[in-house]
Amino acid sequence: MGWDFHSDFDHLSNQGTNHMRTTGMKRALLGAAIAAFAFNASAAHAATATSTATAKILRQITLTNTSDLQFATIISGATASTVSVSTAGAVSCGAGLTCTGTTTAANFDVEGTEGAVVVVGGDANVTLNGSLGGTMSSSLTYSDTTITLGASGGSFQVGGTLNVGANQTAGDYSGTFNVTANYQ
Incomplete structure (x- = not known):
């Protein structure tokens, strides 16, 4: 059994990659949450209205x-x-x-x-x-x-x-x- 440098190095390397993936994922989720909040905030303040289209038809003179x-x-x-x-x-x-x-x-x-x-x-x-x-x-x-x-x-x-x-x-x-x- 001895020392296996490759496996320890691989473990540290994978741990750093996983850490970067986790941090990147957290940042992406945070950005998405902020964007969703901003979108919902705009929608909450939006107003709608309706109008009626009319026409009057006259016979030709x-x-x-x-x-x-x-x-x-x-x-x-x-x-x-x-x-x-x-x-x-x-x-x-x-x-x-x-x-x-x-x-x-x-x-x-x-x-x-x-x-x-x-x-x-x-x-x-x-x-x-x-x-x-x-x-x-x-x-x-x-x-x-x-x-x-x-x-x-x-x-x-x-x-x-x-x-x-x-x-x-x-x-x-x-x-x-x-x-x-x-x-x-």
Whole structure:
């Protein structure tokens, strides 16, 4: 039996390795515990909230012209004057002019979502060009700026004041104007 240096040395070597493994393991466990505590501390102070997503769907607006703005038949005079058609269709013929025939305000029907408010408007003026030359301008008047749609929609009218020149060139005059309708 004698001395076995290898086995004692191996024993000391293994003991040092085991000691280093144990110390390293303790440090790793301590680090993991600190990290877990820090994570749990943050989670303990976290807050949550909820929200609701909503949407409102409106029917697409349709806008239909059901009658045009007609200033009637006008016999011009030696001086410039005006012809006005109210949004109700009533005509006012200026001095020096003679107005005959049918007058109407333009009428537009609006369809969309019942109960919704619609903003209406459009061009402020229109230029009328004559078939034999010549032009006239008209300012436009809208019966409403907003309408609330009922079960069958709604409508608005457009009247205007036509500027007729002195001895205005004869002919059939026409011009187009745009109107709009948008949900408020």
